Amino acid sequence: MQDLLKNRMVQLIALIAAAAIAMWYFGVIGKARAADKGGKPVAGVVVDNNTYPSWTGFGVDVHGSLATGTADFGAPVNLSVDGQMAGLGAFYNHQFGVLVLGADVNYDRMWGDLHSFGVDYALSIGLRVGLLPSKTTLVYARGEWIRVSGSGDSVDGWGIGGGIETKIAGTPVSLALEWMHDWFDKDKFGPSADVTADRITGRVKFDLYNKPATSLFADR
Numbered sequence: 001m002q003d004l005l006k007n008r009m010v011q012l013i014a015l016i017a018a019a020a021i022a023m024w025y026f027g028v029i030g031k032a033r034a035a036d037k038g039g040k041p042v043a044g045v046v047v048d049n050n051t052y053p054s055w056t057g058f059g060v061d062v063h064g065s066l067a068t069g070t071a072d073f074g075a076p077v078n079l080s081v082d083g084q085m086a087g088l089g090a091f092y093n094h095q096f097g098v099l100v101l102g103a104d105v106n107y108d109r110m111w112g113d114l115h116s117f118g119v120d121y122a123l124s125i126g127l128r129v130g131l132l133p134s135k136t137t138l139v140y141a142r143g144e145w146i147r148v149s150g151s152g153d154s155v156d157g158w159g160i161g162g163g164i165e166t167k168i169a170g171t172p173v174s175l176a177l178e179w180m181h182d183w184f185d186k187d188k189f190g191p192s193a194d195v196t197a198d199r200i201t202g203r204v205k206f207d208l209y210n211k212p213a214t215s216l217f218a219d220r
Contacts, residue, residue, distance in 0.1 A: 053207070053210035053211070053212065054095050054210055054211040054212060055093050055094075055095040055100045055132070055138065055210075056093060056094050056095045056210065056211040057092070057093060057207055057208070057209045057210035057211055058090070058091060058092040058093070058207075058208055058209055059090070059091060059172070059205055059206050059207040059208045059209070060088065060089065060090050060091075060205075060206055060208065061088070061089040061090075061091065061176075061203045061204060061205040061206065062086075062087075062088055062089075062203070062204050063086070063087060063088075063089060063106070063108075063201050063202060063203040063204070064084065064085065064086045064201070064202055065084065065085040065086070065108070065199040065200060065201040065202075066082075066084060066199060066200050067082070067083050067084065067085050067114060067197060067198070067199035068080060068081070068082050068083075068197065068198050068199070069081045069082075069083075069114060069117075069119070069195070069196070069197045070194075070195070070196050070197070070198075071193060071194070071195045072193070072194040072195075081113045081114055081117045082112060082113050082114070083110055083111055083112035083113050083114025083115060083117075083119070084110070084111040084112050084114075085108040085109065085110055085111070085114075085122065085199065085201075086108065086109060086111070087106055087107045087108030087109060087122075088106070088107055089104055089105065089106040089107070089203070090104065090105055091103065091104035091105075091205070092104075095132075095211075098131055098132045099129070099130075099131060099132075100128075100129070100130045100131075100132065100138055100140070101127075101128070101129055102127070102128045102129075102130070102140075103125075103126065103127050103128075104125070104126045104127075104128070105123075105124070105125050105126075106122075106123070106124045106125075106126070107121065107122075107123055108121060108122045108123075108124075109121050110122070110150070115150075118150045118151035119148055119149075119150040119151075120149060120150035120151070121148075121149055121150070122146055122147065122148045122149070123146070123147045123149075124144045124145065124146040124147070124159075125144060125145050126142050126143065126144035126145075127142070127143055127144075128140045128141065128142040128143070129141055130165075136166055136167040136169060137164065137165070137166045137167075138164070138165045138166075139162075139163075139164050140162060140163060140164075140165065141160075141161070141162045142160070142161050142162060142163065142178065142180065143158070143159065143160050144158070144159040144160075144180065144182070145157075145158060145159075146158070146159055146182055148184070148197075155184050155185055155195075156184065156185050157182045157183055157184035157185060157195075157197075158182065158183060159180045159181060159182035159183075159197075160180070160181060161178055161179045161180035161181055162178060162179065163176055163177055163178025163179065163201075164176065164177055164178075165203075165205070172206055172207040172208075172210075173204065173205065173206060173207075174204075174205045174207070175202075175203070175204060175205070176201075176202070176203040176205060177200070177201070177202055177203075178200070178201050178203070179198070179199070179200050179201075180198070180199050180201065181196065181197070181198050182196060182197045182198075182199075183195065183196045183197075184196070184197070
């Protein structure tokens with residue numbers, strides 16, 4: 001499972017990069033070329049306020065993850081545990097032109113071998129920064145602090161990753177796919193332990209409030 005998850009991470013990163021390049025080329029450069037040929041000017045990037053709200057606002061999400069936890073105590077002693085996570089989150093974003101900054105908090109319950117191994121739930125607080133290759137799509141990097149608890153104890157860690165989020169036009173809903181890599185406090189396991197976790201998460205996000213948009217490049 002761990003090798004499969006790593007392959008999925010590579011595919012996800014490649015997909016995010018390819019999507020960002022393609023959307024940027026066709027959404028921005030394509031319009032610039034059209035303007036150079038006497039077509040509609042680049043001002044066509046102005047957003048329809050009724051269809052595409054600003055990314056500035058707050059909301060909630062539901063999400064699910066595939067996760068793998070790995071504890072390496074030095075060869076040949078190591079342990080790998082797979083499982084699933086599902087939970088709820090709340091977020092706030094602020095748009096600065098094509099740049100979006102955000103913060104979020106998440107609560108997850110564990111299933112599968114992770115739960116059987118004694119891990120019950122996780123609480124995380126995250127920050128992210130992203131760029132808008134198009135008015136409805138955000139490509140972002142994310143960092144987090146995470147606390148995993150169970151069996152009467154808890155352990156803290158830090159994580160880094162990234163993802164892609166797309167708004168569904170005409171609705172308050174967006175879909176996100178992200179990958180995170182976390183590493184945990186060694187003091188809980190011994191100085192030689194290397195305890196990490198990887199997860200792929202799908203999110204369905206619901207905007208509760210969005211500031212009206214003026215254009216893709218200027219959120220005033």
